[in-house]
Amino acid sequence: MTQLGIFLQTGGASGAAGNPMSGIFMMVLVFVVLYFFMIRPQMKRQKEVKKFREAMKVGDKIVTAGGLHGKIKDMKDTSVVVEIAEGVKVTVEKASVFQTGADMAQR
Incomplete structure (x- = not known):
């Protein structure tokens, strides 16, 4: 059996027994972490650069x-x-x- 087949079989068995809301919760958690560590600081830097250019x-x-x-x-x-x-x-x-x-x- 291939590694992909084994992975899909084990993932399917544990996913059926788990809470279906946990998947949605994990997706929201990943988005929140990405927002605070990547998106928000980048927007802040862009605002600072824009302010620098306007004040030149x-x-x-x-x-x-x-x-x-x-x-x-x-x-x-x-x-x-x-x-x-x-x-x-x-x-x-x-x-x-x-x-x-x-x-x-x-x-």
Whole structure:
């Protein structure tokens, strides 16, 4: 007999004798654990990042998703001009900015 057959036979015998509500309770318990340990912290981080992006202003030090460190020189609707070295400016999307210099100092 295959391992799958043995597993199904033993699972079927114990499932019939057990309480049918225990399966539903376990599913709810798994969802609650996932919510508090994975979903909720991720939503909190997303709110913080959104708040960082809305509070950015010219002169702030930032770090992009690609790891570029620089200072904001100009802001547009969806992009930011960042000076990464003396006289070297790059344009990056606001969505790629994750931290500002002040936020990094606090961590």
